[in-house]
Amino acid sequence: MTDAAHDMVAKRAERLQAGLKQRYAKERRFKLYGILAVGVAVAFLLLLLGRIVEQGYTAFYAHSTTVPIYMDPERVDRAYPAGTNFNLMVAEQQLARFGIADDAQGTKATEMRGLFSSELKFQAADRIKADPSLIGKTVPITAPLSDDADLYFKGKISRDTPADQRRLSDEQIDWLDRLQAEGLVRSHFNGGLFTKGDSTEPELAGVLGALVGSALMLAVTALLAIPIGVAAAVYLEEFSPRNRISALIEVNINNLAAVPSIVYGLLGLALFINWMHLPRSSPLVGGLVLALMALPTIIIATRSSLKAVPPSIREAALAMGASKTQTVFQHVLPLAMPGVMTGAIISMAHALGETAPLLLIGMVSFVPGVPTGFDQPTGALPSLIYIWENASERAFHERTAAAILVLLAFMIVMNAAAIVLRRRFERRW
Template identity: 80%
Template sequence: MTDAPPTQSGAMSAEEAVRVDRLRSGLKRRYARESRFKLYGLLAIGVAVGFLLLLLGRIIDQGHTAFYAHTMTLPVYMDPARVDRAYPQGTNFEQLVAEQHLARLGIVDDAAGSKATAMRGLFSTELKFVAAERIQQQPSLIGQTLTIAAPVSDDADLYFKDEISRSTPADQRRLSDEQIDWLDRMQADGQVTAKFNSALFTNGDSTEPELAGVLGAVVGSALMLLVTACIAIPLGVGAAVYLEEFAPKGRITDLIEVNINNLAAVPSIIYGLLGLALFINWMNLPRASPIVGGLVLALMALPTIIIATRSSLKAVPPSIREAALAMGASRTQTVFQHTLPLAMPGVMTGAIISMAHALGETAPLLLIGMVSFVPGVPHSLVEPTGALPSLVYIWENASERAFHERTAAAIMVLLTFMIVMNAAAIVLRRRFERRW
């Protein structure tokens, strides 16, 4: 009596089969959607990595030539009739070398001296400083033939790097066909050598591309980051500790938290305007100095440090605080002897990342005057200086073609510093982070 009729049993089996087919088709659609979603994700990652490699490849391709330079080694007779023994710096060594080298090549200059002027265009202005320094150190060299090595001019250097060729239209190069012939003869005679461009890292900025370096900008950025770290990290950590551990919860605290989150999203150029109005126009601090740049970057880094520190404090389990209080520790002792040390890996990571972010900022630095030409290396916090981001901006807008390769080289130096700082943050987090 309990057995179902065959017809009813057969009908139920058919319905179950339909349900199974529907279930299987639904699962197939779900798996297909999941597969498409994974494919979209991989495609997005591939596109992002492709653009990143394209960017880095373009920068490296344009900037790797700036890491080596060509030097010209020439014999020079220190004519006593033309070398000023009392003041060697006043001697026109470039003209002297040009005339002697034309004579060695068997070329007769015209009455206007145009060929000597063209030959001088192949030498860097560093030639006269090298020759003057040697004469000043050893005046007895006057009347003798010296071998002097000095960088070639920026256009000659570009020619040896194949950035300029004979096929380049004449209106797009400053080297004449005659000058190119001279360079080929000098290279064939072994008077031109390529070597590592140490001047890129030991010189400050210069109006001559072959002599320009990033040292002044690196020192300026380091001084600004020193000021930023000394101001932003203590204030940011202190504010975060107070807001998270001591401040009473209420509308005022909520308002402060909202404003801090909003300040983290404010465009950096706004901080530059604030620094211009507050630190330069009102406090009369030196324009384009590391102290002003550090203060502006400190204002910009404060919200990030506060947010990162508060997140690290929240990640510490409440049981740590409760155990310390149960053992008789005060609220201050609990925070500074137990909670904050456990949150320190996250605090250090947030501080380093905020410093790396500040290192790459350009807009606020341009507004406080760091867009001007500063040839030297700063030695104090109140001297005018440049920074790596502003140096990139200045070099890219320069008219000389040789500055463009140095722009890419400066970008590579800046990216190296940022990668090192971010890597340090990752290492510190993994080294000291605790799993709860």
């Protein structure tokens, strides 16, 4: 072989080596870009979650006080104890105990009364109602502190802040410090957050009413959307003829899955409330609207699961003499059930977090109680979060973050259940 041929082979080998190095370098860069993309996504997710936890963890504990109240016979209404102004009695007695004289307008008593929640009044009234013999005696009553006093003990109201920029005066802060020094203030888990409904007072507000409302809505949604969605998907995938009509239906189902949720809210307002006159703000209407929104997702997921079943299963069943209906419902659908359940659970989790449709059907109103039926006015966790975030009291903002954490916990549980069911029952072909 001549020197020219050797040189040509060497140059070609060099070019091949250079090309290989470039391809390997591109592959390494692509992997690096992928790792960076995942890292950025995880970082933003952790930042969001960390911010929510930072704002909301303080809502899971609260401060209460135990104060002695002299049940003055001249001021306690024996016939109707709840009509007695126990908060003012406590304020005046605390001022007297601190050796502080009030002015003619009762300014200091008003400031002292602002440190205690209105729950104190109901606690005292219940004690008198249960045992009228307590009138004329000194009775210790335990009740939550007001929202501002609670925020002070949580460090969200500071004495260093200028007085005109905080809702507690220097004197009120001194009184709180004195109550704490006397051991009358204690910190405890805020069980009321999960056992009470909404309230205009932040320290008494809870998510129970919204939780029950969301559960009732999801029950209506699941009872309607899952059977109808699965049945429609089975018919479209296994029984319907392949013609222009079925193709048009398939295209429209895919389009409905991309329709903004607020459009479903407008549809629910026009159809279920204005035309059918169903009760506004009820779990029934909310569940119907969410069922309409969940149907396309369930149909698409079910059809995908049915397509994933190998044709050999159908052919074997038909060869053994099974009818078309027996083949679908006794062989194909059971094998596709993990995907069907996954799609249904994910659609339910998506419906749980929807806010816009609920606002349009009236679930943005204040509902203090806990619903006991499908036709009663109620709230839902997403709408409760919206209401609390727009409230003027600062203490509602920490409860907003806490409600978000509760909603995220429910969605994580539902998505985890979908993953577990899929992995538990999934069969690989």
